Amino acid sequence: MVVKIKDNIYWVGSVDWEVREFHGYETLKGSSYNSYLIVDEKNVLIDSAKHYMFEELIEGIKTVIDPKDIDYIVVNHAEKDHSGCIGKLVKLSDAKVITNEKGKEDLNLQFNTEDWEFIIVDTGDEINIGKRTLKFIKTPMLHWPDNMVTYCIEDKILFSNDAFGQHIATSERFDYEVSSDELFDDAKEYFANILLPYKMLIPNAVNAVKGLDIDYICPSHGIIWKEKVEEILNYYMKWSSDNYKNKAVIAYDTMYNSTKKIAHAIGKGLSDEGVEVKIYNISKTPMNTIMREIIDSKYILIGSPTLNSNIYPPVAMFLAYMEGLKPDSNKLAVAFGSYGWMEMATDIIKKSFEKLNFKVIDDECLKCRFVPKEEYIKKCYEFGKKLSKITP
Ligand SMILES: [Fe+2]
Ligand SMILES: [Fe+2]
Known part of the structure; x- marks a missing residue:
């Protein structure tokens, strides 16, 4: 042609x-x-x-x-x-x-x-x-x-x-x-x-x-x-500037929907406070699409279940990809997940955040054993609202 x-x-x-x-x-x-x-x-x-x-x-x-x-x-x-x-x-x-x-x-x-x-x-x-x-x-x-x-x-x-x-x-x-x-x-x-x-x-x-x-x-x-x-x-x-929007990217994977429920509850809290929220299941979304949204976001939240005392493999792959691309360090970062008897995934996610110099925000509601019940979901929602008030 x-x-x-x-x-x-x-x-x-x-x-x-x-x-x-x-x-x-x-x-x-x-x-x-x-x-x-x-x-x-x-x-x-x-x-x-x-x-x-x-x-x-x-x-x-x-x-x-x-x-x-x-x-x-x-x-x-x-x-x-x-x-x-x-x-x-x-x-x-x-x-x-x-x-x-x-x-x-x-x-x-x-x-x-x-x-x-x-x-x-x-x-x-x-x-x-x-x-x-x-x-x-x-x-x-x-x-x-x-x-x-x-x-x-x-x-x-x-x-x-x-x-x-x-x-x-x-x-x-x-x-x-x-x-x-x-x-x-x-x-x-x-x-x-x-x-x-x-x-x-x-x-x-x-x-x-x-x-x-x-x-x-x-x-x-x-x-x-x-x-x-x-x-x-x-x-x-x-x-290429370090400007960001009042936007949160929530990327997770899930085994039995517990991590997914946490993702959506925090997302709702953020959104109700006026934050633009993008939620992605890592296994169902190209990594490059998630990266496109991350470059100008203020918040990055990554969730993973713990599987065999480790992080869920698709989330590990995404973290490796993101670390290589080195988005701006001026982000507020949250690791969350669910587990059966020993929680391991969120520490691995936090290590990745630390490599990128993100400011990590923690909360007691971010590690859920088995299924998040109504009371737990409420805490996650409140955490989302609280998070919207924090600035990097
Ligand atoms: Fe090329
Ligand atoms: Fe090239």
Whole structure:
């Protein structure tokens, strides 16, 4: 599939309607691996796709030029979802590979690159390709050490790779063709699950981008930003700040509904005091959706039954996922659960909270033996109301 962006600049990406798993990210809407082709005195391909998209990528390029005529391949990031086809493309075209030192290191570890010709770039370097000039800006740790972005000066297009992406498969290509609310939700979910661990680097990166004259931001996943460039930049600033809403995320799993009852009773207490409450059963919700809601929440409550003197496995998995993504430490955190004869789960949850420097709030109603009866549920409800008055 090919879509013209500007004269002689094309999206030649691959839409992956079927992908449902992306290193722990449940991509229920699929994804796309966006490659871009610039036709000039030197023909440039910017990024490739997962290895199994090679045929689709080649078919797209063929509708514009003979793939053998690619002169340069820009590798903004050597993660396999973008580098998967590079080996075959270099073999086919003998193109020179433009990347930075780290990118070269990562490509050397993935391919036999002895015959490859590299052009190594650093921040601020420019390469003339005819009528156009490409400028490179390294964005290390957003989200790998090798990440960089490529800016086409004359056409005012930023090829941002993973930054500003969304994991969605669509037949539309531009932001003005799809629903804004859904698009920003998808961009937020992507941010919360891909960029969050290094969010302290985002404001500088966004300010650098704001200093450029931009007509289009072309990310490597999802929709191209055209009419909402300013908005997505502002959202990135907002999501990377430590502002939070008066919102609680309650995530739990349950064996015989006792932990679930506690979750709902505390949630009702919070909600009756005006707190926005989101309640998720961890086993029934993608972890990435819960993370999307956590990034701007004030409260995080996690519940688990004790099973075999341990935490319930799906909750353990979620904690491991959340710890890696390192949400802001300014949250009030509550561990709760139910048990039969020896309570273990809440201490494990609290250890996870401590690793993230959350402020832990405790209460006698948070560990329920067997089934929470009416009196107990009332205590949980009252705890929810009390919690709404505490600020981090
Ligand atoms: Fe990546
Ligand atoms: Fe990616």
